[in-house]
Amino acid sequence: MRLKGNTRRQILKWVSASLLSIPVSKALSFSVAKAAQENEPIVPFNLRFKSDERERIFVEKESDLIRFAKRLKLGKTSFSIQSSGHCFAGLSQNQNIVVDTRKLNKIVFDEKRQRLTVGPGTRIGTVNAVTSNYGMALPAGYCQTVAMGGHVCGGGIGILSRSFGLTCDQLLQVKIMTADGSFAVANNETNSDLFWALRGGGASNFGIVTELVLQTHRVSDLTVVRLSGRHQPHQLAQWISAWQKVALRSPKELGFQLYCSNVDGENIEILARIISNGAKNLAVDAERMVSKIAGLSVSYSSTYTGSFLEVADMLWPRDYVGSDYLDIRSDFLAHALSPTEWYDILISMVKDWRKRVSFSMEALGGNIDRISNEETAFAHRTTAKFILQYTSRLRQDEPNTARIQAVKRLQSSFTPYTTGGAYYNYPERDRANGLTAYWGDNLPRLTQIKKKYDPENAFNHALSIPVGK
Numbered sequence: 028m029r030l031k032g033n034t035r036r037q038i039l040k041w042v043s044a045s046l047l048s049i050p051v052s053k054a055l056s057f058s059v060a061k062a063a064q065e066n067e068p069i070v071p072f073n074l075r076f077k078s079d080e081r082e083r084i085f086v087e088k089e090s091d092l093i094r095f096a097k098r099l100k101l102g103k104t105s106f107s108i109q110s111s112g113h114c115f116a117g118l119s120q121n122q123n124i125v126v127d128t129r130k131l132n133k134i135v136f137d138e139k140r141q142r143l144t145v146g147p148g149t150r151i152g153t154v155n156a157v158t159s160n161y162g163m164a165l166p167a168g169y170c171q172t173v174a175m176g177g178h179v180c181g182g183g184i185g186i187l188s189r190s191f192g193l194t195c196d197q198l199l200q201v202k203i204m205t206a207d208g209s210f211a212v213a214n215n216e217t218n219s220d221l222f223w224a225l226r227g228g229g230a231s232n233f234g235i236v237t238e239l240v241l242q243t244h245r246v247s248d249l250t251v252v253r254l255s256g257r258h259q260p261h262q263l264a265q266w267i268s269a270w271q272k273v274a275l276r277s278p279k280e281l282g283f284q285l286y287c288s289n290v291d292g293e294n295i296e297i298l299a300r301i302i303s304n305g306a307k308n309l310a311v312d313a314e315r316m317v318s319k320i321a322g323l324s325v326s327y328s329s330t331y332t333g334s335f336l337e338v339a340d341m342l343w344p345r346d347y348v349g350s351d352y353l354d355i356r357s358d359f360l361a362h363a364l365s366p367t368e369w370y371d372i373l374i375s376m377v378k379d380w381r382k383r384v385s386f387s388m389e390a391l392g393g394n395i396d397r398i399s400n401e402e403t404a405f406a407h408r409t410t411a412k413f414i415l416q417y418t419s420r421l422r423q424d425e426p427n428t429a430r431i432q433a434v435k436r437l438q439s440s441f442t443p444y445t446t447g448g449a450y451y452n453y454p455e456r457d458r459a460n461g462l463t464a465y466w467g468d469n470l471p472r473l474t475q476i477k478k479k480y481d482p483e484n485a486f487n488h489a490l491s492i493p494v495g496k
């Protein structure tokens with residue numbers, strides 16, 4: 028059975044949709060290249076947490092940080108570190124001081140060793156553009172305006188994660204200014220405890236990152252099978268359940284992401300992508316298998332083959348930010364759900380349709396869980412099969428309590444199937460199980476490393492790692 032839908036309109040609406048799938052709004056789009064040249068405050072991605080700082084310190088070279096370190100040593104300096112302002116929870120915003128590292132945006136590619144040296148202000152789009160000249164790629168997130176500063180040390184999940192692992196798994200070395208004002212180099216041999224922490228523990232808990240060295244990988248053309256439509260919960264439940272089953276048994280060269288939102292009192296809108304790194308038929312066959320297991324297919328399907336850069340640009344244009352007022356939360360699913368379980372979730376979404384909510388889901392596994400949860404600070408490898416992100420667009424200058432409650436209801440409909448963990452790069456300020464959600468059993472070790480490198484807790488914010496006892 029082939030489902031019907033008003034597909035053309037949906038395709039246009041989703042033309043620049045990413046994992047977050049926020050439609051392009053010209054009014055809010057923002058030229059990164061232009062802003063990077065100006066000494067303007069960065070427009071944050073989540074306008075809900077926008078705050079005007081008293082002072083912005085632009086870091087153009089490491090000596091600028093040495094001057095700041097003297098102030099840091101005086102203690103009680105409230106500040107945030109910022110590279111792009113993309114943090115969902117506004118952790119890079121501050122009313123007092125913002126240490127702005129966007130101008131530390133160098134990028135050097137070592138062709139022989141296929142290694143990349145970048146500054147924290149270097150954007151994913153710049154990395155993609157440079158590495159693609161050599162037929163190489165860094166596995167990183169979809170949004171090309173995200174910067175390396177926050178992204179890499181928080182984890183980094185994107186198109187190539189199942190193929191090659193998280194962005195933090197590609198780290199070979201980090202240079203970071205710690206609380207005593209010195210610059211530490213962290214790698215497998217030197218400051219290896221700090222290096223462990225910086226692979227999933229978040230950079231701004233330990234210092235100000237000034238340079239990252241990362242391994243890149245050779246990529247051939249990618250194929251994207253794209254499906255979209257508007258369907259009733261009983262039909263979609265079958266399809267999503269089949270999609271999950273296929274994702275779990277697929278080779279690591281295949282990536283799976285989907286996005287669902289409630290649009291009216293009867294239907295859910297879906298956009299799904301199966302992306303193969305290499306052989307085109309892998310993605311096409313996977314889509315056929317999903318439809319076969321489900322006994323139906325979603326209404327519009329297209330197949331596109333292009334270079335890694337072309338696909339990255341299709342998923343998220345290189346200069347697009349898309350700032351908005353948002354409530355965003357995350358969870359990890361421990362396993363695939365049955366059609367009945369999906370039906371219950373989708374029905375509750377449909378019932379809530381007046382409070383628009385959406386979720387995105389991406390398959391993990393592949394090279395992400397080839398190592399244990401303890402091998403780096405990123406604690407969601409062997410226990411998590413899918414990552415979920417819930418979003419609601421809020422209204423400016425309104426309490427928005429009902430909309431936030433709707434996101435929480437959506438989140439709680441998934442709770443029986445989740446690991447209890449959450450992704451630190453998608454932070455929530457009011458997460459019920461607090462920091463344990465982000466780091467699980469790795470939290471005690473992180474607090475000890477925090478104690479060693481930042482005993483006075485100079486680097487603190489709403490979700491920072493506490494200093495161990």
Ligand SMILES: Cc1cc2nc3c(=O)[nH]c(=O)nc-3n(C[C@H](O)[C@H](O)[C@H](O)COP(=O)(O)OP(=O)(O)OC[C@H]3O[C@@H](n4cnc5c(N)ncnc54)[C@H](O)[C@@H]3O)c2cc1C
Binds near residue numbers: 046182
């Ligand atoms: C539209 C959008 C799409 C996204 N898509 C993905 C995705 O596909 N996959 C994924 O994994 N993530 C994704 N993210 C999340 C993204 O990885 C995080 O928001 C990340 O923390 C952004 O880092 P940043 O430096 O660009 O942002 P900022 O807001 O500048 O910083 C984020 C955090 O990093 C800290 N930080 C920044 N620079 C430094 C530095 N030099 N030293 C120390 N700490 C620093 C800040 O203090 C803050 O805590 C997305 C975010 C957005 C807004």
